[in-house]
Amino acid sequence: AQSVTQPDIHITVSEGASLELRCNYSYGATPYLFWYVQSPGQGLQLLLKYFSGDTLVQGIKGFEAEFKRSQSSFNLRKPSVHWSDAAEYFCAVGEGSNYQLIWGAGTKLIIKP
Amino acid sequence: GAVVSQHPSWVICKSGTSVKIECRSLDFQATTMFWYRQFPKQSLMLMATSNEGSKATYEQGVEKDKFLINHASLTLSTLTVTSAHPEDSSFYICSARMGYEQYFGPGTRLTVT
Numbered sequence: 001a002q003s004v005t006q007p008d009i010h011i012t013v014s015e016g017a018s019l020e021l022r023c024n025y026s027y028g029a030t031p032y033l034f035w036y037v038q039s040p041g042q043g044l045q046l047l048l049k050y051f052s053g054d055t056l057v058q059g060i061k062g063f064e065a066e067f068k069r070s071q072s073s074f075n076l077r078k079p080s081v082h083w084s085d086a087a088e089y090f091c092a093v094g095e096g097s098n099y100q101l102i103w104g105a106g107t108k109l110i111i112k113p
Numbered sequence: 114g115a116v117v118s119q120h121p122s123w124v125i126c127k128s129g130t131s132v133k134i135e136c137r138s139l140d141f142q143a144t145t146m147f148w149y150r151q152f153p154k155q156s157l158m159l160m161a162t163s164n165e166g167s168k169a170t171y172e173q174g175v176e177k178d179k180f181l182i183n184h185a186s187l188t189l190s191t192l193t194v195t196s197a198h199p200e201d202s203s204f205y206i207c208s209a210r211m212g213y214e215q216y217f218g219p220g221t222r223l224t225v226t
Binding site: 032034036042043044046049051090094098099100101103104105106108 | 145147154155156157159162164206210212213214215216217218219220
């Protein structure tokens with residue numbers, strides 16, 4: 001069965017430091033990959049997506065992610081985090097004729113001042 | 114573009130009553146809409162997939178007679194929680210699919226007293 005693993009339940013990073021959130025997927029075909037962010041009391045916002053082409057994807061708010069087929073990974077990165085980046089981050093894979101999303105468990109990002 | 118609204122954003126109801134939540138795609142037509150439930154500090158749990166004009170497909174363990182889904186048009190889907198009980202209290206999120214992507218509503222906080 002398809003699955004998405006986000007191995008880190010929470011990560012604490014100092015403001016201004018770099019960030020990498022891990023995501024591994026299990027999917028037989030070429031995956032449609034997504035990263036979403038959910039701030040407290042807010043809806044889900046799409047950060048970036050990968051369907052095909054360049055494996056390094058740029059998103060909003062200075063985020064990027066790299067698709068590595070050999071490692072079945074789609075890690076999210078940001079060179080310098082801001083306090084406003086504190087939120088829950090979800091990785092997801094789209095599958096099936098309806099492009100249903102398979103979700104990771106989420107990683108909570110905590111920013112130290 | 115690609116805005117999805119949900120109404121109401123929060124609702125409190127008494128045990129035994131029914132509650133209807135609306136999900137609308139405001140500026141696009143969505144063949145498929147999804148309903149999710151999210152418990153505190155957890156990922157999204159897909160409840161059902163609904164295609165316009167046909168019956169919703171419910172995920173295993175979701176009671177279709179309790180969570181009634183109607184997708185009467187390409188821009189509107191409704192979720193009715195029937196005979197609500199306190200254990201139905203949760204955050205309900207809808208999404209509408211356009212192409213490969215899902216666009217999410219802001220969610221509805223349901224509290225059953």
